Amino acid sequence: MSRVIVAPKVKDDFDRIFDFLLGHAPEYASQRIGAIVAAIDVLALSPLIGRPVALGQRELIISTGASGYLALYRFDPAQDTVYVLAVRSQREQQYKP
16 A cells, blocks of 8 residues: 655645535535545555656546546555645636645
């Protein structure tokens, strides 16, 4: 099982997503955040499940009903570690710096 390390800035991503959901679909906010966390946990068992993107990174597609999210991560096989770098809604144009 791979180790999963979440970058500190991902907390800001979760805060942004949660705030948006509270304003638009408060009844689903906690459930959606839980689904994102559960999907990220899968990376411990299947670190190559995400699609390859630029710079050796991968992107995990997280479906949550009508909308979805993307988790940007990098897998280091030498250390058997997944580094989760960012999370965003599929509707956002890019990851927040």
